[in-house]
Each structure stands twice: as structure tokens, then as C-alpha cells.
Amino acid sequence: MSSEKPNLPLQDGASRRSFVKAFSAAVGANIVFGNLIPDGVVPVAMGQTPEPFSIPGKPGLTILNDRPLNAETAAHLLNDAITPASRLFVRNNGLPPMKVDADSWTLSIGGESVFNPKTYTLKDLKSKFENVDLALTLECGGNGRAEFYPPASGNQWTIGAVGCPVWNGIRLKDVLEDCGMKDDAVYIAYHSADRHLSQDPSKDAISRGVPISKAMEAESMIAWGMNGEPLPSHHGYPLRLVCGGWPGSTSGKWVKQIDIRNQVHDGTKMTGTAYRVPKYPVKAGATVPDEDMEIIESMPVKSLITFPQSGVEVNLGDSLKLNGHAWAGDYEVASLSLSNDFGQTWVEADLKKPVNRLAWQQWSGDVSFPKKGYYEVWARAVDSEGVSQPMLIPGWNPKGYLNNSCYRIAVYVV
Numbered sequence: 321m322s323s324e325k326p327n328l329p330l331q332d333g334a335s336r337r338s339f340v341k342a343f344s345a346a347v348g349a350n351i352v353f354g355n356l357i358p359d360g361v362v363p364v365a366m367g368q369t370p371e372p373f374s375i376p377g378k379p380g381l382t383i384l385n386d387r388p389l390n391a392e393t394a395a396h397l398l399n400d401a402i403t404p405a406s407r408l409f410v411r412n413n414g415l416p417p418m419k420v421d422a423d424s425w426t427l428s429i430g431g432e433s434v435f436n437p438k439t440y441t442l443k444d445l446k447s448k449f450e451n452v453d454l455a456l457t458l459e460c461g462g463n464g465r466a467e468f469y470p471p472a473s474g475n476q477w478t479i480g481a482v483g484c485p486v487w488n489g490i491r492l493k494d495v496l497e498d499c500g501m502k503d504d505a506v507y508i509a510y511h512s513a514d515r516h517l518s519q520d521p522s523k524d525a526i527s528r529g530v531p532i533s534k535a536m537e538a539e540s541m542i543a544w545g546m547n548g549e550p551l552p553s554h555h556g557y558p559l560r561l562v563c564g565g566w567p568g569s570t571s572g573k574w575v576k577q578i579d580i581r582n583q584v585h586d587g588t589k590m591t592g593t594a595y596r597v598p599k600y601p602v603k604a605g606a607t608v609p610d611e612d613m614e615i616i617e618s619m620p621v622k623s624l625i626t627f628p629q630s631g632v633e634v635n636l637g638d639s640l641k642l643n644g645h646a647w648a649g650d651y652e653v654a655s656l657s658l659s660n661d662f663g664q665t666w667v668e669a670d671l672k673k674p675v676n677r678l679a680w681q682q683w684s685g686d687v688s689f690p691k692k693g694y695y696e697v698w699a700r701a702v703d704s705e706g707v708s709q710p711m712l713i714p715g716w717n718p719k720g721y722l723n724n725s726c727y728r729i730a731v732y733v734v
């Protein structure tokens with residue numbers, strides 16, 4: 321949904337009609353259900369500024385920052401059930417390692433709570449532990465940040481900092497068990513080969529982790545491959561963590577060391593407002609006391625319409641076929657519904673089961689339209705706990721995380 325909240329007095333019938341007229345002029349067609357537009361919602365067709373851009377190997381991605389490199393993927397380019405490497409967003413906090421020699425790369429397991437600290441080569445990891453291939457959803461905690469108001473600093477991700485490739489590697493659990501954990505183990509922490517933007521070698525660009533319970537899940541991976549190919553350099557070649565369903569920042573790239581810790585990890589971007597949100601709803605723009613902030617764990621239920629692209633034209637009388645993905649952090653998505661009237665009525669789409677736990681799910685549906693004009697199709701997912709995506713932007717937080725509001729496309733019936 322839009323973060324612009326023009327103070328539209330839509331309750332009043334006469335002024336509502338004049339705004340709908342103005343909106344209709346702006347989108348270039350009569351907004352058929354204009355009387356149902358919620359207060360504060362601006363037609364999605366008004367805000368669309370597609371910016372095709374090209375980085376090598378990533379045609380069509382939108383660049384948000386080039387130092388460090390950050391790029392996201394437009395919704396219609398995310399239509400594949402399994403995201404190809406060329407279409408996976410890139411989120412870098414620091415400067416990726418320039419020269420990587422996979423043959424001499426090692427991963428060390430250490431920390432206060434490890435029994436037997438060990439160092440493995442890539443070859444050791446590949447041969448010693450059962451190899452697994454899992455489709456795991458990777459979404460940046462800041463995906464959707466661009467819509468928060470007052471704005472949050474950081475990359476202004478819209479919707480495209482998400483994807484679901486098949487990861488090739490081993491279970492993190494198997495490696496942790498190979499080293500053994502002391503009873504006081506509570507968290508794992510990664511350290512990586514990328515450099516802090518300041519180039520100060522004593523600083524990590526980012527060093528995060530997950531509680532032991534998440535690390536020990538069968539889907540938490542140490543991966544060397546994506547979709548059957550070695551990890552691309554942007555995505556952590558030669559080795560990374562993948563913690564599906566949790567903020568992407570827990571999936572450390574270029575990983576060199578994993579510590580088993582006897583306390584919640586306190587590395588770079590684990591504290592303050594980094595990947596932490598207020599424990600209770602706060603007023604937009606509020607300063608939140610540190611003790612009232614908590615670390616983001618499972619990501620909230622969310623969905624995308626990946627076909628057709630927003631702005632599609634449909635002939636009157638034809639129904640529109642749509643499809644996309646839905647995901648829900650640690651949970652499964654239970655249903656996906658579509659609306660053509662700004663959320664007044666909904667029809668349920670067909671929703672597939674995930675190919676494995678923590679993979680996004682595919683949905684498809686049909687929507688028809690009563691007469692010519694401008695419409696929006698909104699998609700809304702509900703997770704297995706009964707929790708729904710909000711139609712409007714959810715609770716403000718200092719860094720603009722966890723915006724899981726409904727995605728919508730513009731449709732012109734002609």
C-alpha cells in the first residue's frame with residue numbers, strides 16, 4: 321500500500337466523488353469501485369515507475385545502491401517457482417571478498433559453547449555430511465521499507481527483496497553435532513569474509529545468527545550451491561548459511577566461522593535498531609527504549625502477484641488469470657484470496673503445498689470484472705496460524721522492517 325497519506329476526506333460523499341474523479345483522470349480510466357477505495361489508499365497505477373537496469377548476470381534488476389551493491393527484482397520477474405540466480409535480489413552490507421579460492425576455503429566452528437572446535441575444507445563438508453537440496457525462501461527484513469512514513473533509513477526496498485532458489489549443501493545441524501555443543505549453548509553466530517565499508521579489518525560488515533533451536537532445524541543449511549550451480553559471487557561464493565523464513569540477514573554469505581555461543585550473539589547488526597523491532601506498537605517516528613526492542617525471528621505472512629505485470633489490459637467479458645507466490649516465515653500459508661474491489665469481497669485462489677518446509681508456495685486464480693474501467697487486484701495470504709496480511713502498512717518501526725501489506729496490481733478493462 322502507499323505510504324503517502326494525503327489527508328483525503330473520503331467519508332464525505334461529495335468530496336469522495338471528486339477525489340475518485342481526480343484519481344480516475346490520473347490512472348486514465350474510470351475507477352469502477354472508486355467508492356470503495358479505503359481512506360488514504362492511492363491507486364497503485366499512479367506510483368509506478370519501472371526502472372529497468374542491468375548488472376552483469378542480473379538483467380532487469382533495479383539497483384538501489386552501488387556501494388555496497390543492493391538490487392531488487394520487479395514482481396513480474398519473480399514468476400518462476402524456483403528463483404533463478406539471475407533474478408535473486410542482492411543485499412550487501414559491506415565489500416564482498418575480491419578473490420576467493422574455493423579449494424583453500426575453510427569453515428571453522430568455535431565459540432564458548434563448542435565441545436571440539438573444528439576447521440573444515442569445502443571438500444570435507446561435501447564428503448563428510450549428507451548433501452541436501454532444499455527450496456528456501458530468502459527475504460530481506462527490510463523488504464517493503466520504502467512504504468513506511470516517516471521514512472526509515474536504509475535501502476528503499478519496494479517488494480522485490482525476496483526469492484526462493486533451491487540451495488545445495490548440508491544441514492548446519494550435522495556440522496554442529498559433529499563438533500558437539502555444551503549445555504549452555506543458546507545461539508550460533510557467523511563471521512564472514514566481506515569487509516566493513518570503512519575497510520577497518522577489525523570490524524565485521526555484518527555478523528548475525530539464530531538461536532540454537534532454529535540452527536538445529538532440518539532446513540537450516542550451509543550451502544555451496546544454488547540451483548545446482550556453485551553460489552554466484554554476489555550470493556556468498558563459496559559458502560553461506562541459509563536460514564529459510566527468517567530475515568535474510570541471518571543467512572550469512574562468504575561464511576568463514578560459525579561460533580556456538582553461550583549468550584545471544586552481540587555481533588555487528590544484532591543490537592540497537594538493526595533487525596530489531598518494538599515489542600509493542602509505537603507511534604510513527606517514536607524513539608523506542610532499547611529494552612523494548614526485540615530481535616526479528618520468523619518473517620510474517622506475505623504474497624506477491626507475479627503474473628500479470630501491473631497495468632495489464634483485459635477485454636470486457638474476459639476473466640484475468642493471475643498467479644504468484646505466498647510465504648509465511650516458519651509457518652505454511654493456508655489460503656490466498658483475491659479482491660477486485662479494494663478488499664470488499666474476496667475469492668479464494670488455488671494454493672499449492674510447499675515443495676518442502678520453508679519454501680514459498682505457488683497460487684493461481686481467476687478474476688472477472690463487471691464493466692470497463694480501472695481496477696486493482698489485491699492478493700492476501702493467511703498463514704496456518706490464522707494470521708492474515710494487513711491491507712495497509714503494518715506497525716511502524718525505526719528501521720522499517722516487516723512490511724507485509726497486500727500486494728496489488730492495476731488492471732484496465734477495455
Ligand SMILES: Nc1nc2c(c(=O)[nH]1)N[C@H]1C(S)=C(S)[C@@H](COP(=O)(O)O)O[C@H]1N2
Nearest residue numbers: 409410411412413460512555568569572573
Ligand atoms: N557476509 C554477509 N552476509 C550477508 C549479508 C552481508 O552483507 N554480508 N547480507 C545479509 C542480508 S541483510 C540479506 S537480506 C541476505 C541477502 O542475500 P542475497 O544477497 O544472496 O540475496 O544476505 C545476508 N547475508
Ligand SMILES: [Mo]
Nearest residue numbers: 460461568569
Ligand atoms: Mo537484509
